[in-house]
Amino acid sequence: MANDLTIVLPLYGRAHYTRTWLKNNLADYYDYIVADGSSDDSNAEIFGSLAPSGLQYCRYPADASVAQYAEKICDAVGRIRTKYTMMCDNDDLLLTTGIRQCIAALELDPGSACAGGPIAGACGWRGQTERFSYPMVVHNPAHLNATSGLEAVRRNKSDYRYFWYSIFRTESYQRIWNEIRDIGFSNFYLVEMFHSDLAVLSGYHHVRQRHYLRLLNPLSSTSREISAKSGRHTEQVFFDERYRTDLMSMSRRLGELLDCPTDTILEMQKDYFLSSFRLKPRPGLLARVLGGLTRRLPVFTAAQVRAIAAWQA
Numbered sequence: 001m002a003n004d005l006t007i008v009l010p011l012y013g014r015a016h017y018t019r020t021w022l023k024n025n026l027a028d029y030y031d032y033i034v035a036d037g038s039s040d041d042s043n044a045e046i047f048g049s050l051a052p053s054g055l056q057y058c059r060y061p062a063d064a065s066v067a068q069y070a071e072k073i074c075d076a077v078g079r080i081r082t083k084y085t086m087m088c089d090n091d092d093l094l095l096t097t098g099i100r101q102c103i104a105a106l107e108l109d110p111g112s113a114c115a116g117g118p119i120a121g122a123c124g125w126r127g128q129t130e131r132f133s134y135p136m137v138v139h140n141p142a143h144l145n146a147t148s149g150l151e152a153v154r155r156n157k158s159d160y161r162y163f164w165y166s167i168f169r170t171e172s173y174q175r176i177w178n179e180i181r182d183i184g185f186s187n188f189y190l191v192e193m194f195h196s197d198l199a200v201l202s203g204y205h206h207v208r209q210r211h212y213l214r215l216l217n218p219l220s221s222t223s224r225e226i227s228a229k230s231g232r233h234t235e236q237v238f239f240d241e242r243y244r245t246d247l248m249s250m251s252r253r254l255g256e257l258l259d260c261p262t263d264t265i266l267e268m269q270k271d272y273f274l275s276s277f278r279l280k281p282r283p284g285l286l287a288r289v290l291g292g293l294t295r296r297l298p299v300f301t302a303a304q305v306r307a308i309a310a311w312q313a
Contacts, residue, residue: 003029003030003031003054003082004082004083004084004103005029005030005031005082005083005084005085005086005099005103005167006030006031006032006033006080006081006082006084006085006086006170007025007030007031007032007033007086007087007088007094008032008033008035008073008076008077008080008085008086008087008088009021009032009033009034009035009087009088009089009090010035010037010069010072010073010076010087010089011034011035011036011037011038011043011090012037012038012039012062012063013038013039013040013042013043014090014091014218014219015038015042015043015045015046016219017090017091017218018043018046018090019046020091020130021088021090021091021092022046022050024093024302025088025093025094026052026055027096028052028053028054030054030094031054031055031056031080031081031082032054032055032056033055033056033058033076033077033079033080034047034055034056034057034058035058035060035072035073035075035076036057036058036059036060037060037061037062037063037068037069037072038062039062039063044057044059056079058075058076058079060072060075065186066185066186066187066188066191067181067184067185067186069188069191070177070180070181070184070185070191071181073177073180074174074177074178074180074181077170077173077174077177078174080170080173080174082170083169083170084103084106084167084168084169084170085167085168085169085170085173086099086165086166086167086168087164087165088165088212089214091124091214091215091218092165092212092213092214092215093212093213093302093305093306094211094212094213095120095209095210095211095212095213095306095309095310096306097209097211097310098117098207098209098210098211098212098310099167099211099212101117101207101208101209101211102115102116102117102166102167102205102207102211103115103167105205105207106167106169106205109203109205111148111203112146112148112202112203112204112205113168113169113172113199113202113203113204114163114166114167114168114169114172114173114199114202114203114204114205115166115167115204115205115206115207116141116163116165116166116167116204116206116207116211116212117206117207117208117209117210117211117212118137118139118140118142118208118210119137119138119139119140119165119210119211119212119213119214120135120136120137120138120210120212120213120214120309121135121136121137121138121139121213121214121215121216122134122135122136122213122214122215122216122298122300122305123215123216123217123298124215124217124218124298125298130301130302131298131299131300131301132213132215132298132300132301132302132304132305133297133298133299133300134297134300134305134308135210135213135305135308135309137210138214138216139161139162139214140161141156141161141163141204141206142206143155143159144156144161144200144204144206145204145205145206146203146204146205146206147200147203147204148200148201148202148203148204149201149258150201150258150260150264152200152201152203152204153197153200153201153254153258153265153268154268155200156196156197156200157268157269157271157272158268158271158272158275160193160196160272160275161196162192162195162196163195163196163199163200163204164192164195164196165211165212165214166199166204167211168199172202175198176195176198176199176202179194179198179253180194180195180198182253183246183249183250183253184246184249185246185250186242186243186246187233187236187240187242187243187246189233190233190243190246190247190250193250193272194250194254197250197254198257201254201257201258209310210309210310213305213306213309234273234276234277237273247269251265251266251269252265
């Protein structure tokens with residue numbers, strides 16, 4: 001029986017994570033496309049002697065810009081031949097039961113372009129992925145279930161969620177990345193925002209089962225490095241002219257896709273940026289203590305943390 005899901009694994013260095021990811025996530029019921037934009041050969045050497053069935057390794061020029069990254073992903077997703085697609089980082093875990101529920105939901109709901117469940121998060125020992133702490137829900141877009149179009153975009157702007165790790169119909173996913181490439185973004189966070197807008201406007205279906213587990217304390221992180229260099233991305237709207245230009249291009253395109261005035265989109269963008277500066281309630285003392293202890297006890301193997309995440313749902 002042919003596989004119906006392709007996992008896209010973008011790479012940029014961090015070969016120590018890639019080795020563990022392959023051990024924890026390779027399965028014969030998925031296809032894989034590895035999109036390697038590393039600046040060295042460390043990941044290429046791993047795949048030079050690895051040729052499992054269903055895995056396609058693609059080497060690209062080093063990711064020198066956000067636009068080049070988008071070109072890489074567009075090429076990689078253009079190679080997909082399965083009905084469904086999802087993205088995975090090389091320090092995270094796939095939760096098979098939840099992924100299967102997402103695919104089943106999409107089979108029953110042809111009006112939705114993507115599906116997902118709550119995303120769990122866990123810490124590793126010194127950033128590694130051999131041992132995990134107890135998994136906790138860190139991301140849950142349940143409030144966007146069965147929404148689409150302008151109302152879905154508006155709702156997500158007022159209470160933002162990303163859809164980077166959702167399961168997509170492949171044709172929808174290819175269209176989303178073509179749209180991202182055509183804007184020519186210079187800021188990675190705007191890529192994520194536009195990706196989320198396009199995901200929800202096309203329809204999102206939520207399932208209760210967790211389908212993905214993120215490592216919360218990686219030894220290295222591209223997003224963390226970007227933040228360290230440029231600061232909080234929502235503040236750049238005040239100081240970065242290119243950021244504002246990309247945001248305007250993105251808003252115009254959303255208006256075209258939703259058949260509404262650009263000003264309507266800009267009002268929603270304004271609400272999003274203003275809400276990013278609001279103070280969020282601090283968790284209670286008990287929650288902080290339990291959360292701190294949990295994060296400092298990475299005692300579970302990948303198999304165990306998967307089982308716990310599935311049992312909690």
